[in-house]
Amino acid sequence: MQAFVFAVIAFATAHSLLAYGLAFLLAGAEAFPVIGALVPGTAVIVGLGALVPGGALAMWPLIGATAAGAITGDGLSYLFGRHYKQHAMAMWPLRKRPGLLASGEAFFTRHGSKAVLISRFLPGVRAAIPMVAGMSGMAAARFYAVDACAAGLFAPAHILFGMAIGASLTVLHAIAGRLVVLVLSLALAVWLVVWLTPWVIRRTLGLLARLRGPVRHWAEAGDGWARRLVRSLLDPERPETLGLLVLGFALIGGLGLFFGVLQDVLAGDPLVRADLAVFHLLQSLRVPIVDQVMVAITELGDARVVVPVLLAVLVWLSWQRAWRAAVYGVAAVAGASLFAFLLKITLQQPRPGGLYHGWNAYSFPSGHATASVALYGFLVVLICREVGARARFAVTLAAVLFVGAIAFSRLYLGAHWLSDIMAGLAFGVAWVALLGIVYLQHARRDVRAGGLAGAGLAALLVAGGLHIATAHSADMRRYALALPTRQMAAAAWLDGGWAALPVRRVDLLGDYEEPFTLQWAGPLAPLRAALLAQGWQPPVPWDLSSSVEFLLPNAQPDALPVLPHLDNGRAEALVLIKTGGDVPANQRLVLRLWPSGTVLSGGAKAQPLWIGTAVAERIEHLKPLASLFDERNDVNGALRILKSALPGALTQSRAPTVSGPAWNGEVLLGPP
Template identity: 75%
Template sequence: MGLLHAFVAAIITFAAAHRLLAYGLAFLLAGAETFPVVGALVPGTAIIIGLGALVPGGALAMWPLIGFTAFGALTGDGLSYLFGRHYKQQAMGLWPLRARPGLLGAGEAFFARHGSKAVLISRFLPGVRAAIPMVAGMAGMSAVRFYVVDVCAAALFALAHIWFGMALGASLSILHAIAGRLAVLALILAASLALVVWLTPRIIRRSMALLARLRGPVRQWAGAGDGWARRLVSSALDPERPETLGLLVLGAALIGGLWLFFGVLQDVIAGDPLVRADAAIFHFLQSLRTPAIDQVMVAITELGDAAVVIPVFLVTLAWLVWRRAWRAAFYGFAAVAGASLFAFLMKITLQYARPSTGFTGWDSYSFPSGHATASTALYGFLVVLICREAGARARVLVTLGTVLLVGAIAFSRLYLGAHWLSDVTAGLAFGVAWVALLGIVYLQHARSEVGARGLGMAGLAALLVAAGLQIGTKHAADMRRYALNLPVREMSLTDWRNGGWASMPVWRVDLTGDYEEPFILQWAGPLPPLKAALLAHGWQVPVAWNLSSSAEWLLPDAKADALPVLPHLENGRAEALLMIKTGQDVPHGQRLIVRVWPSGTVLTDAGNTQPLWIGTVVAEKIEHLKPLGTLVDEQDSVDVPMQDLKSALPGTQPEARIPPGPNWNGEVLLGQP
């Protein structure tokens, strides 16, 4: 196994140095994996993923690599298919198939069970990948059908493997300083999308199965006595009513939505950790913004604008009126109008300020997100209407599509800095609860059919037309409106020295809103002098995150200065300076780490401005878990590493910040060049 790993690593290293040959290698490996017996000996998947890992660093280009991989997979599958089509059953007596007689048997069974879909599925299953194209040819599958399916399979295979490799390659560089902003955001979106696509159908199926199992026992309980609660449950679970399970699902959504909404509301009013997490996530997402992704996110957020929601809403009402589904039209109107009115009243009542200053009037109020609330209400009630008449598969697809659409709109509000996380969460939660309540009442009295297929097509057409017009006419203006504009606080240098330093945060806040280690350093001015002073006193820049340094964690005797440092975020911001200290001045088995972040404040002096930085210092204990690897444990006490930092910066002035405690003497060091 170690020899195979070394072989794969050598090929990837060679590919990084020879770009054109790397593309050819991807073509050959993707094709070779489809040949029976031979394909099992070729580590094509591992090498293709490794080649994808070279893309974020610029060694290879993404689309050419994807194209060569897809074309190689298509070519290999095609040759295997033609081989089987030509030789048919005679192929089983030819080399190398006669050496593996069970391979074609497994492939034939798989193909008989799945039919044409086997060509697509097998592309991602190493066990039968090398047999299915040949079996398809032997079974007489038409060439047109085979190549239509195989083109899709080859494209998906290439995209999945190259993007997965890119995610692995990008994650190593991300850990160094969260510098690969586009890669980080791509990972977040890809993980979120994969989670939604994977969870949604499973939650629906599991929920329906659970409710079906509980239906009998609950009906027995309801029929065993009298009382309004038993009668209500008995009516809701009447087997003559096909929408019973839907009612129960909506009931669960109502309870969950209300619980989440009031939980968020309580945290916002009380200023609980969720409010601190709001600011941390805001700064984190703003640090990931890039012009290319801004274009996409602005377009997505425009899907939730009133200029898009209202036309879709009106087309929906018009369809329901045309179908004479008066009750559905009434509840549809109540869903959107009620949710929008509620969001407006909450905004003017709480008057919770947005993170961005690009809004005026009542629109400058933030809680809850109007985009999230209205979109959830409109598209959620459409799901209720369509799923009442659609089949099981259509229900899953419609629900999944709606979740992706509303989730994308909600995320775009966070990414563009238009809302806090609590705003979006509350808007989604209330929208779900409101739709569930109206859906329960509607399904209790629904009589007429709404024409689910036509309603869905009309709503989709209205969405596409309205979105196209909105994006085409408003996109440039919205790009200016949502331009990155982080608020910066100003303070005079004199005021900072005379006590303004005490207004800086005391503790680092992580992404979850929790308080972490204390800020024991404030530095006024540029960072190079601070870095130079630390270098002069034995501090050093830690090793960067890469394949080689990452492997150090797997060694049971790794040295302290060979291990890369895990990044920490402060209120969503990445470190601007990160340094470590090891050696004789540091206790055995430990290393000191100093981290410095921008404070969000600039200091003014005689018309000039200079940044203000805040920093922490901690000690990490190196733990060797022989023979498993190495771990680090951050120590609670900061007094010892703080004394070392103070000696490295003799010009700093200690000031008492809080009363001394067991892990911190309460002092902060104020310094400048």
């Protein structure tokens, strides 16, 4: 079987156009009873996905062919079971497998309609469930709706898994570090959301339960509009009371966060500096294969997807004659989008890069984040009003993850600053909470939450799939990695332009750290060679043995690795240390250089400009526990030793207003 799979994949590599038809046939064949168990469809489909990173196949046509094949195969199996019912088991080859129907029926009885979705991912029952669904009389519309969702999840999951394998085999040597950091960061973010969402819900419900008695006692002790409002909210005859209180907390929290971010943006507080740091960090972690996924996710937040989903929701609500809910749904999306547009053209905050033109070139707040929270947040309000506690949690978590993915994609692709995303999410939550409070106060008609969720999900899959299929290539070019650089003449740099470069390093939270005392023009190799000749050395790399050194109470300064520092999200391009000689025995000097984002012109070839810091670190032996480093504030001592190692460097001084006792304001310019 393994040789057969490899032969099929080799055939697909040589005949790329036929590979899509092969994916269609194999995905469909797996749905046929008995035959499906003999077809290695999953293995081949994953193998075809591995051909995408190398350019042999295209991702979206392959996903589309796989999904279409899965729907077609499941549909034929369903129609077969619906037409022949129990007589099907007397036909060949089903009569050879009498236990197949029994296991399929048991699985379908246990899970109901969800069995169609679950079985798509379980090879053991995948070949029986569509036929069993037809034999049991499951409605065709219901079957195809669930099956479309199953195929829409099955195809991307297998193709993307195969693409990950292919990417690891072809480009892992170049992107392994960035990919690991990015995957771990995303995994941590998802884990936080999955853990934090139920924790917040439990804490909020617990707090409301504890406060309900005292607050109700206060409300009943007097009169006035405030007490009457509280009595109305806490009326035990109103089941939506708890939801109103949760929305009230969301309204207060959302408004507080929005105005806090807005104040920071207008005042230029550290959050604005953190914007640049997060931008550079994420751009440094970008990987081509992840770019494909992030562009697809950001396209799901485009207006060409949001509007069809809203229209589908409105059609369903109109069919249910839930006119009030339809009006509030329009108000949620239209109001949030209008607010974001007005704020953009009022503040006119520029985006990180020139991705858009016209009013779309303005950044604050993120329209994708605002509109997505408004649409899917209000859907959560409508659905949670009619379902149980477990379904509320599942729906809320799904919406949080989906909207969070869209928001993160805007950050990852460099389309927005962190403050844009935070403001958009905060205002969207507050706006949905306000509308939800008013709606729940007057809601009188159910909207049939299951059908509403199905209509919205179907519209999302159809509109999203069509938009991705038609716009993905152009959007990949739009969001291609292009870090902004500034041009400066070399003569202008020496004549005072050096003073326009940053004075201090900015960490990931936007705080100012140690000053930049070195600016180096050109390749770093000559600087590295000059310092190595003067007794500087590379630090020991981070590995298990060097990390264990921190646990030794008598570790030497040159035996410990250097803690990484970021400047505006950029990683160091060069790190050297100096021990011994003029450096005290319990100390070491650490030199770090980062790209400045500036290129010097004027010679035969443009030269990159680097900015660096030199600091002294004192080792502290916490006997008998460990050894730690304490970064010293004496920049002048480190600068003096660095200057002696680069005797030809030009020394300049910054204005006294930016220097101090620990730093005399001197900056070294090189090469000589």
